[in-house]
Amino acid sequence: xxxxxxxxxxxxxxxxxxxxxxxxxxxxxxxxxxxxxxxxxxxxxxxxxxxxxxxxxxxxxxxxxxxxxxxxxxxxxxxxxxxxxxxxxxxxxxxxxxxxxxxxxxxxxxxxxxxxxxxxxxxxxxxxxxxxxxxxxxxxxxxxxxxxxxxxxxxxxxxxxxxxxxxxxxxxxxxxxxxxxxxxxxxxxxxxxxxxxxxxxxxxxxxxxxx
Amino acid sequence: xxxxxxxxxxxxxxxxxxxxxxxxxxxxxxxxxxxxxxxxxxxxxxxxxxxxxxxxxxxxxxxxxxxxxxxxxxxxxxxxxxxxxxxxxxxxxxxxxxxxxxxxxxxxxxxxxxxxxxxxxxxxxxxxxxxxxxxxxxxxxxxxxxxxxxxxxxxxxxxxxxxxxxxxxxxxxxxxxxxxxxxxxxxxxxxxxxxxxxxxxxxxxxxxxxx
DNA sequence: GTCTATAGGGGGATAGAC
DNA sequence: GTCTATCCCCCTATAGAC
Numbered sequence: 001x002x003x004x005x006x007x008x009x010x011x012x013x014x015x016x017x018x019x020x021x022x023x024x025x026x027x028x029x030x031x032x033x034x035x036x037x038x039x040x041x042x043x044x045x046x047x048x049x050x051x052x053x054x055x056x057x058x059x060x061x062x063x064x065x066x067x068x069x070x071x072x073x074x075x076x077x078x079x080x081x082x083x084x085x086x087x088x089x090x091x092x093x094x095x096x097x098x099x100x101x102x103x104x105x106x107x108x109x110x111x112x113x114x115x116x117x118x119x120x121x122x123x124x125x126x127x128x129x130x131x132x133x134x135x136x137x138x139x140x141x142x143x144x145x146x147x148x149x150x151x152x153x154x155x156x157x158x159x160x161x162x163x164x165x166x167x168x169x170x171x172x173x174x175x176x177x178x179x180x181x182x183x184x185x186x187x188x189x190x191x192x193x194x195x196x197x198x199x200x201x202x203x204x205x206x207x208x209x210x211x
Numbered sequence: 212x213x214x215x216x217x218x219x220x221x222x223x224x225x226x227x228x229x230x231x232x233x234x235x236x237x238x239x240x241x242x243x244x245x246x247x248x249x250x251x252x253x254x255x256x257x258x259x260x261x262x263x264x265x266x267x268x269x270x271x272x273x274x275x276x277x278x279x280x281x282x283x284x285x286x287x288x289x290x291x292x293x294x295x296x297x298x299x300x301x302x303x304x305x306x307x308x309x310x311x312x313x314x315x316x317x318x319x320x321x322x323x324x325x326x327x328x329x330x331x332x333x334x335x336x337x338x339x340x341x342x343x344x345x346x347x348x349x350x351x352x353x354x355x356x357x358x359x360x361x362x363x364x365x366x367x368x369x370x371x372x373x374x375x376x377x378x379x380x381x382x383x384x385x386x387x388x389x390x391x392x393x394x395x396x397x398x399x400x401x402x403x404x405x406x407x408x409x410x411x412x413x414x415x416x417x418x419x420x421x422x
Numbered sequence: 423g424t425c426t427a428t429a430g431g432g433g434g435a436t437a438g439a440c
Numbered sequence: 441g442t443c444t445a446t447c448c449c450c451c452t453a454t455a456g457a458c
Contacts, residue, residue, distance in 0.1 A: 013423080032242055032327070035452060048424045050453065086409070112323075116243070150408050158391070158399050159408060165380040166373055173372055180369070188369050196407035197361050197370060198297070224441080246434060259442045261435065 014052050017042055019105075021059045026108035030060055030116065060109065061122065067106035068129050071099050075136045085144040086194075092140055093193075094186045096167045100174050101182035107171045137163060163193065225263050228253055230316075232270045237319035241271055241327065271320065272333065278317035279340050282310050286347045296355040297405075303351055304404075305397045307378045311385050312393035318382045348374060374404065 020041045024033040035056055039046040053059050074095045078088050100107050114130070117123040137160045144150035170185065231252045235244040246267055250257040264270050285306045289299055311318050325341070328334040348371045355361035381396065 029240075029242075029327070031240070034450080036450090044423085045425060046452085047426080047454080051423060056452075116240070148410060151410055154408055155399055158396070159403065161381070161384060162377055162400065162403060165383070166377045169376040169380050170372070172376070185369070188366055189373065192370065192373060192404070192407070194407045194409040196403070196405045197365055198405040199359060199362055245432080247432090255441085256443060257434085258436075258444080262441060267434070 017049070017052055018059060018063055022063045022105040022109065025060055025063070025113070026105035030056075030109070030113045057120075057122065060113070060117065063106060064110060064117075064123075064126070067099075067103050067110070070103075071095075072129065072132060074099075075133075079136065079139060084149065085140065085147045086149040089140045089144055089149075090186075090190055092136065093163070093167060093190055094183065097170065097174075097182040097186040097189070100168075100171045101176050104171055104174065104176060107168060111168055111171060133164070134160060166193075228260070228263055229270060229274055233274045233316040233320065236271055236274070236324070237316035241267075241320070241324045268331075268333065271324070271328065274317060275321060275328075275334075275337070278310075278314050278321070281314075282306075283340065283343060285310075286344075290347065290350060295360065296351065296358045297360040300351045300355055300360075301397075301401055303347065304374070304378060304401055305394065308381065308385075308393040308397040308400070311379075311382045312387050315382055315385065315387060318379060322379055322382060344375070345371060377404075 017038070021033075021038045024037055024041060027033075028037070033056075034046075035049055036046045038056075038059075039049050042049075053062075075092065078091045078095065081088065081091075083091065110126075114126050118126045138156060141150065141154065141156045141159055145152055145154055145156065166189065174180070174182070174185065176182075228249070232244070232249045235248055235252060238244075239248070244267075245257075246260055247257045249267075249270075250260050253260075264273075286303065289302045289306065292299065292302075294302065321337075325337050329337045349367060352361065352365065352367045352370055356363060356365055356367065377400065385391070385393070385396065387393075
Protein backbone atom coordinates (compact mmCIF):
# COMPACT_ATOMS: atom_id res chain seq x y z
CA UNK A 1 0.00 0.00 0.00
CA UNK A 2 1.56 3.24 -1.11
CA UNK A 3 -0.54 5.50 1.13
CA UNK A 4 2.17 7.30 3.03
CA UNK A 5 1.75 9.17 6.29
CA UNK A 6 0.84 12.86 5.95
CA UNK A 7 4.29 14.41 5.85
CA UNK A 8 3.59 18.11 6.40
CA UNK A 9 5.15 19.06 3.05
CA UNK A 10 3.88 21.63 0.50
CA UNK A 11 0.08 21.22 0.65
CA UNK A 12 0.55 18.03 -1.29
CA UNK A 13 -1.60 16.27 -3.83
CA UNK A 14 -2.69 14.07 -0.97
CA UNK A 15 -4.02 17.07 0.91
CA UNK A 16 -5.74 18.40 -2.18
CA UNK A 17 -7.46 15.10 -2.75
CA UNK A 18 -8.59 14.96 0.86
CA UNK A 19 -10.12 18.42 0.57
CA UNK A 20 -11.97 17.38 -2.58
CA UNK A 21 -13.20 14.21 -0.93
CA UNK A 22 -14.30 16.08 2.18
CA UNK A 23 -16.38 18.45 0.10
CA UNK A 24 -18.14 15.60 -1.63
CA UNK A 25 -18.62 13.59 1.54
CA UNK A 26 -20.25 16.56 3.24
CA UNK A 27 -22.42 17.37 0.27
CA UNK A 28 -23.63 13.94 -0.80
CA UNK A 29 -22.83 11.77 2.17
CA UNK A 30 -20.08 9.20 2.52
CA UNK A 31 -21.82 6.20 1.03
CA UNK A 32 -23.44 8.26 -1.66
CA UNK A 33 -20.09 9.57 -2.83
CA UNK A 34 -18.32 7.15 -5.13
CA UNK A 35 -14.59 6.93 -5.65
CA UNK A 36 -15.37 7.87 -9.22
CA UNK A 37 -17.00 11.07 -8.02
CA UNK A 38 -13.87 11.96 -6.12
CA UNK A 39 -11.59 11.07 -9.00
CA UNK A 40 -13.72 13.04 -11.45
CA UNK A 41 -13.62 16.11 -9.24
CA UNK A 42 -9.85 15.76 -9.03
CA UNK A 43 -9.47 15.30 -12.77
CA UNK A 44 -8.09 11.78 -12.58
CA UNK A 45 -9.47 8.25 -12.86
CA UNK A 46 -10.74 6.27 -9.93
CA UNK A 47 -7.97 3.73 -10.02
CA UNK A 48 -5.41 6.48 -9.55
CA UNK A 49 -6.85 7.37 -6.17
CA UNK A 50 -5.52 4.12 -4.79
CA UNK A 51 -2.01 5.33 -5.34
CA UNK A 52 -2.65 7.84 -2.54
CA UNK A 53 -5.08 6.07 -0.25
CA UNK A 54 -5.82 2.52 0.76
CA UNK A 55 -9.56 2.95 0.52
CA UNK A 56 -12.45 5.36 0.63
CA UNK A 57 -12.64 4.71 4.35
CA UNK A 58 -9.06 5.81 4.83
CA UNK A 59 -9.91 9.14 3.28
CA UNK A 60 -12.79 9.97 5.57
CA UNK A 61 -10.79 8.65 8.49
CA UNK A 62 -7.93 11.05 7.90
CA UNK A 63 -10.32 13.96 7.35
CA UNK A 64 -12.10 13.37 10.64
CA UNK A 65 -9.02 12.74 12.75
CA UNK A 66 -7.27 15.89 11.60
CA UNK A 67 -10.30 18.04 12.29
CA UNK A 68 -11.06 16.60 15.69
CA UNK A 69 -7.50 16.87 16.93
CA UNK A 70 -7.67 20.60 16.29
CA UNK A 71 -11.13 21.15 17.76
CA UNK A 72 -10.56 19.30 20.99
CA UNK A 73 -7.25 21.02 21.45
CA UNK A 74 -9.19 24.28 21.54
CA UNK A 75 -11.72 22.93 24.02
CA UNK A 76 -8.90 21.81 26.28
CA UNK A 77 -7.34 25.27 26.21
CA UNK A 78 -10.62 26.77 27.36
CA UNK A 79 -11.14 24.25 30.14
CA UNK A 80 -7.61 24.74 31.43
CA UNK A 81 -7.87 28.53 31.33
CA UNK A 82 -8.77 30.64 34.32
CA UNK A 83 -11.77 32.56 32.96
CA UNK A 84 -15.04 32.62 34.86
CA UNK A 85 -17.62 29.93 34.03
CA UNK A 86 -19.85 32.16 31.91
CA UNK A 87 -16.90 33.34 29.84
CA UNK A 88 -15.68 29.79 29.36
CA UNK A 89 -19.11 28.75 28.15
CA UNK A 90 -19.19 31.68 25.76
CA UNK A 91 -15.76 30.83 24.43
CA UNK A 92 -16.70 27.22 23.86
CA UNK A 93 -19.69 28.33 21.82
CA UNK A 94 -17.58 30.80 19.88
CA UNK A 95 -14.91 28.22 19.15
CA UNK A 96 -17.56 25.81 17.91
CA UNK A 97 -19.10 28.30 15.50
CA UNK A 98 -15.60 29.23 14.35
CA UNK A 99 -15.00 25.55 13.61
CA UNK A 100 -18.10 25.53 11.44
CA UNK A 101 -16.70 28.54 9.63
CA UNK A 102 -13.27 27.11 9.00
CA UNK A 103 -14.14 23.44 8.55
CA UNK A 104 -17.73 23.22 7.37
CA UNK A 105 -17.17 20.02 5.42
CA UNK A 106 -15.54 18.25 8.32
CA UNK A 107 -18.28 19.30 10.73
CA UNK A 108 -20.97 18.16 8.32
CA UNK A 109 -19.31 14.80 7.83
CA UNK A 110 -19.00 14.28 11.55
CA UNK A 111 -22.62 15.30 12.03
CA UNK A 112 -24.06 13.15 9.31
CA UNK A 113 -21.85 10.11 9.16
CA UNK A 114 -20.76 9.52 12.74
CA UNK A 115 -23.53 7.08 13.49
CA UNK A 116 -22.90 5.09 10.34
CA UNK A 117 -19.12 5.08 10.54
CA UNK A 118 -19.12 4.53 14.28
CA UNK A 119 -20.37 1.00 13.71
CA UNK A 120 -16.96 0.03 12.33
CA UNK A 121 -14.11 -0.81 14.70
CA UNK A 122 -11.84 1.49 12.81
CA UNK A 123 -14.01 4.45 13.76
CA UNK A 124 -14.39 3.60 17.42
CA UNK A 125 -12.67 6.87 18.25
CA UNK A 126 -15.76 8.72 17.08
CA UNK A 127 -17.69 7.47 20.10
CA UNK A 128 -14.79 8.47 22.34
CA UNK A 129 -14.76 11.96 20.90
CA UNK A 130 -18.48 12.16 21.41
CA UNK A 131 -18.10 11.27 25.08
CA UNK A 132 -15.27 13.77 25.37
CA UNK A 133 -17.44 16.48 23.89
CA UNK A 134 -20.21 15.69 26.35
CA UNK A 135 -17.72 15.88 29.20
CA UNK A 136 -16.57 19.31 28.06
CA UNK A 137 -20.06 20.80 27.98
CA UNK A 138 -21.21 19.14 31.19
CA UNK A 139 -18.16 20.50 32.97
CA UNK A 140 -18.84 24.00 31.70
CA UNK A 141 -22.52 23.83 32.68
CA UNK A 142 -21.93 22.33 36.11
CA UNK A 143 -19.28 24.93 36.88
CA UNK A 144 -21.67 27.64 35.76
CA UNK A 145 -24.40 26.39 38.09
CA UNK A 146 -22.01 25.92 41.00
CA UNK A 147 -20.64 29.45 40.69
CA UNK A 148 -24.06 30.98 40.37
CA UNK A 149 -23.76 32.12 36.79
CA UNK A 150 -26.43 29.70 35.56
CA UNK A 151 -29.86 28.91 36.98
CA UNK A 152 -29.66 26.42 39.82
CA UNK A 153 -32.70 24.50 38.56
CA UNK A 154 -31.11 23.79 35.20
CA UNK A 155 -31.45 20.29 33.76
CA UNK A 156 -27.80 20.12 32.81
CA UNK A 157 -28.02 16.99 30.67
CA UNK A 158 -30.90 18.37 28.64
CA UNK A 159 -29.24 21.76 28.31
CA UNK A 160 -26.10 20.09 27.05
CA UNK A 161 -28.08 18.37 24.30
CA UNK A 162 -29.77 21.56 23.24
CA UNK A 163 -26.50 23.42 23.04
CA UNK A 164 -24.72 20.65 21.19
CA UNK A 165 -27.57 20.20 18.73
CA UNK A 166 -28.12 23.86 18.03
CA UNK A 167 -24.48 24.68 17.59
CA UNK A 168 -23.52 21.87 15.25
CA UNK A 169 -26.68 21.70 13.23
CA UNK A 170 -26.00 25.26 12.14
CA UNK A 171 -23.55 23.75 9.68
CA UNK A 172 -26.63 22.94 7.64
CA UNK A 173 -27.41 26.57 6.89
CA UNK A 174 -24.28 28.58 7.72
CA UNK A 175 -22.41 29.75 4.63
CA UNK A 176 -18.82 30.87 5.11
CA UNK A 177 -18.41 34.26 3.52
CA UNK A 178 -22.11 35.04 3.74
CA UNK A 179 -23.78 37.99 5.40
CA UNK A 180 -23.77 36.48 8.87
CA UNK A 181 -20.28 35.92 10.23
CA UNK A 182 -19.64 33.12 12.64
CA UNK A 183 -18.88 35.43 15.55
CA UNK A 184 -22.09 37.40 15.05
CA UNK A 185 -24.05 34.16 15.02
CA UNK A 186 -22.27 33.01 18.16
CA UNK A 187 -23.15 36.24 19.96
CA UNK A 188 -26.79 36.14 18.87
CA UNK A 189 -27.01 32.52 19.84
CA UNK A 190 -25.51 33.18 23.25
CA UNK A 191 -27.97 36.00 23.79
CA UNK A 192 -30.86 33.60 23.24
CA UNK A 193 -29.30 30.79 25.20
CA UNK A 194 -28.33 32.88 28.20
CA UNK A 195 -31.18 35.38 28.43
CA UNK A 196 -34.04 33.93 26.37
CA UNK A 197 -36.25 35.50 23.77
CA UNK A 198 -39.16 36.58 25.96
CA UNK A 199 -39.56 40.11 27.24
CA UNK A 200 -40.28 38.81 30.73
CA UNK A 201 -40.79 35.41 32.38
CA UNK A 202 -44.35 34.35 31.53
CA UNK A 203 -45.31 37.81 30.34
CA UNK A 204 -48.98 38.76 30.64
CA UNK A 205 -50.86 39.30 27.34
CA UNK A 206 -48.99 42.62 27.11
CA UNK A 207 -50.68 46.05 27.48
CA UNK A 208 -51.99 45.88 23.94
CA UNK A 209 -49.94 48.60 22.36
CA UNK A 210 -49.90 47.42 18.74
CA UNK A 211 -52.98 46.29 16.77
CA UNK B 212 -48.27 -1.64 -11.64
CA UNK B 213 -50.37 -3.15 -8.90
CA UNK B 214 -49.54 -0.52 -6.25
CA UNK B 215 -53.04 0.51 -5.28
CA UNK B 216 -54.01 3.70 -3.50
CA UNK B 217 -54.07 3.50 0.30
CA UNK B 218 -57.62 2.38 0.87
CA UNK B 219 -58.12 3.02 4.60
CA UNK B 220 -58.98 -0.64 5.29
CA UNK B 221 -57.80 -2.80 8.21
CA UNK B 222 -54.23 -1.61 8.75
CA UNK B 223 -53.31 -3.47 5.64
CA UNK B 224 -50.21 -5.31 4.61
CA UNK B 225 -49.33 -2.24 2.66
CA UNK B 226 -49.37 -0.15 5.83
CA UNK B 227 -47.33 -2.74 7.71
CA UNK B 228 -44.71 -2.75 5.01
CA UNK B 229 -44.52 1.04 5.02
CA UNK B 230 -43.96 1.03 8.77
CA UNK B 231 -41.16 -1.52 8.41
CA UNK B 232 -39.58 0.48 5.62
CA UNK B 233 -39.86 3.72 7.59
CA UNK B 234 -38.03 2.15 10.52
CA UNK B 235 -35.18 1.03 8.29
CA UNK B 236 -34.99 4.29 6.37
CA UNK B 237 -34.72 6.26 9.59
CA UNK B 238 -32.15 3.91 11.09
CA UNK B 239 -29.85 3.30 8.14
CA UNK B 240 -30.78 6.04 5.73
CA UNK B 241 -32.73 5.73 2.50
CA UNK B 242 -29.92 4.85 0.14
CA UNK B 243 -28.28 2.59 2.65
CA UNK B 244 -31.46 0.56 3.06
CA UNK B 245 -31.85 -2.04 0.34
CA UNK B 246 -35.13 -3.47 -0.85
CA UNK B 247 -33.75 -6.77 0.38
CA UNK B 248 -33.38 -5.29 3.87
CA UNK B 249 -37.02 -4.27 3.83
CA UNK B 250 -38.18 -7.59 2.49
CA UNK B 251 -36.10 -9.50 5.07
CA UNK B 252 -37.56 -7.46 7.90
CA UNK B 253 -41.04 -8.21 6.55
CA UNK B 254 -40.32 -11.90 6.19
CA UNK B 255 -40.74 -11.97 2.42
CA UNK B 256 -38.44 -11.78 -0.59
CA UNK B 257 -37.46 -8.59 -2.31
CA UNK B 258 -39.35 -9.33 -5.51
CA UNK B 259 -42.59 -9.59 -3.54
CA UNK B 260 -42.32 -5.98 -2.45
CA UNK B 261 -43.02 -4.91 -5.99
CA UNK B 262 -46.50 -6.37 -5.75
CA UNK B 263 -47.27 -3.57 -3.27
CA UNK B 264 -45.11 -0.68 -4.44
CA UNK B 265 -43.71 0.58 -7.70
CA UNK B 266 -40.29 1.31 -6.28
CA UNK B 267 -38.29 2.09 -3.16
CA UNK B 268 -38.87 5.74 -3.89
CA UNK B 269 -42.63 5.26 -3.82
CA UNK B 270 -42.34 3.88 -0.31
CA UNK B 271 -40.46 6.80 1.17
CA UNK B 272 -42.70 9.15 -0.75
CA UNK B 273 -45.86 7.77 0.82
CA UNK B 274 -44.29 7.76 4.28
CA UNK B 275 -43.32 11.42 4.06
CA UNK B 276 -46.56 12.68 2.54
CA UNK B 277 -48.73 11.01 5.16
CA UNK B 278 -46.67 12.39 8.01
CA UNK B 279 -46.47 15.91 6.70
CA UNK B 280 -50.15 16.19 5.97
CA UNK B 281 -50.82 15.47 9.62
CA UNK B 282 -48.15 17.77 11.02
CA UNK B 283 -49.01 20.80 8.96
CA UNK B 284 -52.67 20.32 9.72
CA UNK B 285 -51.76 20.82 13.37
CA UNK B 286 -49.71 23.91 12.65
CA UNK B 287 -52.60 25.38 10.72
CA UNK B 288 -54.96 24.79 13.63
CA UNK B 289 -52.61 26.71 15.93
CA UNK B 290 -52.19 29.62 13.54
CA UNK B 291 -55.94 29.91 13.01
CA UNK B 292 -56.66 29.74 16.75
CA UNK B 293 -57.19 32.81 18.91
CA UNK B 294 -54.58 32.21 21.59
CA UNK B 295 -52.06 34.93 22.44
CA UNK B 296 -48.72 34.89 20.58
CA UNK B 297 -46.70 33.36 23.39
CA UNK B 298 -49.20 30.55 23.83
CA UNK B 299 -49.25 29.86 20.11
CA UNK B 300 -45.48 29.63 20.06
CA UNK B 301 -45.57 27.25 23.00
CA UNK B 302 -48.18 25.09 21.33
CA UNK B 303 -46.20 24.90 18.11
CA UNK B 304 -43.18 23.69 20.06
CA UNK B 305 -45.30 21.18 21.95
CA UNK B 306 -46.90 19.86 18.79
CA UNK B 307 -43.48 19.44 17.22
CA UNK B 308 -42.09 17.43 20.11
CA UNK B 309 -45.29 15.39 20.13
CA UNK B 310 -44.67 14.63 16.45
CA UNK B 311 -41.23 13.34 17.35
CA UNK B 312 -42.86 11.13 19.95
CA UNK B 313 -45.50 9.68 17.66
CA UNK B 314 -43.60 9.59 14.39
CA UNK B 315 -39.89 9.39 15.18
CA UNK B 316 -39.06 7.47 12.03
CA UNK B 317 -40.85 9.90 9.79
CA UNK B 318 -39.21 12.90 11.42
CA UNK B 319 -35.79 11.31 11.14
CA UNK B 320 -36.31 10.50 7.47
CA UNK B 321 -37.41 14.04 6.74
CA UNK B 322 -34.45 15.41 8.68
CA UNK B 323 -31.82 13.22 7.10
CA UNK B 324 -33.03 12.59 3.57
CA UNK B 325 -34.80 15.79 2.60
CA UNK B 326 -31.75 17.32 0.97
CA UNK B 327 -30.97 14.19 -1.01
CA UNK B 328 -34.54 13.39 -2.03
CA UNK B 329 -35.33 17.03 -2.70
CA UNK B 330 -33.10 16.92 -5.74
CA UNK B 331 -35.63 14.73 -7.55
CA UNK B 332 -38.65 16.31 -9.21
CA UNK B 333 -40.89 13.82 -7.55
CA UNK B 334 -39.95 15.20 -4.14
CA UNK B 335 -40.29 18.85 -4.98
CA UNK B 336 -43.00 19.13 -2.34
CA UNK B 337 -40.32 18.73 0.32
CA UNK B 338 -38.98 22.18 -0.49
CA UNK B 339 -42.52 23.56 -0.40
CA UNK B 340 -43.12 22.05 3.01
CA UNK B 341 -39.86 23.51 4.18
CA UNK B 342 -40.94 26.97 3.08
CA UNK B 343 -44.30 26.43 4.72
CA UNK B 344 -42.64 25.48 7.98
CA UNK B 345 -40.50 28.61 7.86
CA UNK B 346 -43.61 30.70 7.26
CA UNK B 347 -45.29 29.19 10.31
CA UNK B 348 -42.43 29.98 12.67
CA UNK B 349 -41.77 33.42 11.25
CA UNK B 350 -45.42 34.30 11.69
CA UNK B 351 -45.39 33.15 15.28
CA UNK B 352 -42.20 35.06 16.04
CA UNK B 353 -43.24 38.26 14.32
CA UNK B 354 -46.59 38.22 16.08
CA UNK B 355 -44.81 37.69 19.37
CA UNK B 356 -42.57 40.69 18.80
CA UNK B 357 -45.41 42.89 17.60
CA UNK B 358 -47.55 42.11 20.63
CA UNK B 359 -44.70 42.67 23.03
CA UNK B 360 -44.33 39.08 24.20
CA UNK B 361 -40.90 38.68 22.62
CA UNK B 362 -37.87 40.98 22.71
CA UNK B 363 -38.13 43.74 20.14
CA UNK B 364 -34.47 43.38 19.15
CA UNK B 365 -34.87 39.73 18.18
CA UNK B 366 -33.24 38.53 14.95
CA UNK B 367 -36.35 36.67 13.86
CA UNK B 368 -34.73 34.77 11.01
CA UNK B 369 -31.91 33.52 13.18
CA UNK B 370 -34.26 32.66 16.02
CA UNK B 371 -36.40 30.66 13.64
CA UNK B 372 -33.40 28.61 12.61
CA UNK B 373 -32.39 27.90 16.16
CA UNK B 374 -35.89 26.82 17.12
CA UNK B 375 -36.33 24.64 14.07
CA UNK B 376 -32.95 23.01 14.51
CA UNK B 377 -33.22 22.34 18.20
CA UNK B 378 -36.72 20.95 17.97
CA UNK B 379 -36.19 18.53 15.12
CA UNK B 380 -32.70 17.44 15.89
CA UNK B 381 -34.02 16.06 19.18
CA UNK B 382 -35.23 13.11 17.15
CA UNK B 383 -31.63 11.97 17.25
CA UNK B 384 -31.67 11.30 20.96
CA UNK B 385 -35.31 11.23 22.05
CA UNK B 386 -36.57 7.74 22.83
CA UNK B 387 -40.34 7.23 22.95
CA UNK B 388 -41.22 5.48 26.17
CA UNK B 389 -38.03 6.63 27.88
CA UNK B 390 -37.67 8.59 31.10
CA UNK B 391 -38.18 11.97 29.48
CA UNK B 392 -41.62 12.39 27.96
CA UNK B 393 -42.10 14.65 25.00
CA UNK B 394 -44.18 17.19 26.92
CA UNK B 395 -41.56 17.48 29.68
CA UNK B 396 -38.89 18.06 27.07
CA UNK B 397 -41.06 20.65 25.36
CA UNK B 398 -41.56 22.54 28.65
CA UNK B 399 -37.86 22.44 29.52
CA UNK B 400 -36.97 23.56 26.06
CA UNK B 401 -39.43 26.43 26.19
CA UNK B 402 -38.02 27.48 29.55
CA UNK B 403 -34.57 27.79 27.99
CA UNK B 404 -35.79 29.41 24.81
CA UNK B 405 -38.04 31.96 26.47
CA UNK B 406 -36.11 32.84 29.61
CA UNK B 407 -32.54 31.65 29.04
CA UNK B 408 -30.21 29.68 31.25
CA UNK B 409 -28.36 32.52 32.96
CA UNK B 410 -29.28 33.75 36.43
CA UNK B 411 -29.19 37.32 35.22
CA UNK B 412 -28.17 39.16 32.05
CA UNK B 413 -24.37 39.25 32.12
CA UNK B 414 -24.19 38.19 35.75
CA UNK B 415 -21.15 39.35 37.75
CA UNK B 416 -18.72 36.60 38.90
CA UNK B 417 -21.31 35.77 41.62
CA UNK B 418 -20.74 36.32 45.36
CA UNK B 419 -18.57 33.23 45.61
CA UNK B 420 -20.77 31.03 47.69
CA UNK B 421 -19.48 27.57 46.69
CA UNK B 422 -15.78 26.63 46.47
C1' DG C 423 1.40 9.80 -10.58
C1' DT C 424 -1.87 8.40 -13.81
C1' DC C 425 -4.02 5.22 -17.10
C1' DT C 426 -6.22 0.79 -19.00
C1' DA C 427 -8.73 -3.05 -17.98
C1' DT C 428 -11.19 -5.87 -15.20
C1' DA C 429 -12.40 -8.70 -11.25
C1' DG C 430 -15.97 -9.48 -7.83
C1' DG C 431 -19.86 -8.13 -5.30
C1' DG C 432 -24.31 -5.94 -4.44
C1' DG C 433 -28.00 -3.01 -5.87
C1' DG C 434 -33.01 -2.11 -7.97
C1' DA C 435 -36.22 -4.04 -10.64
C1' DT C 436 -38.84 -7.52 -13.73
C1' DA C 437 -41.35 -11.93 -15.57
C1' DG C 438 -43.83 -15.59 -14.77
C1' DA C 439 -44.84 -19.79 -11.80
C1' DC C 440 -47.39 -21.13 -7.67
C1' DG D 441 -49.51 -12.34 -2.07
C1' DT D 442 -45.31 -14.63 -2.40
C1' DC D 443 -41.47 -17.13 -4.63
C1' DT D 444 -37.91 -18.38 -8.22
C1' DA D 445 -34.77 -16.79 -11.24
C1' DT D 446 -32.41 -13.41 -13.41
C1' DC D 447 -31.05 -9.01 -15.93
C1' DC D 448 -28.31 -5.05 -15.96
C1' DC D 449 -26.05 -1.49 -13.84
C1' DC D 450 -22.84 0.63 -10.66
C1' DC D 451 -19.74 0.08 -6.89
C1' DT D 452 -14.90 -0.67 -4.65
C1' DA D 453 -10.64 -2.27 -5.40
C1' DT D 454 -6.66 -4.49 -7.89
C1' DA D 455 -2.80 -5.49 -11.45
C1' DG D 456 0.23 -3.96 -14.40
C1' DA D 457 1.48 -0.76 -18.37
C1' DC D 458 3.15 3.95 -19.32
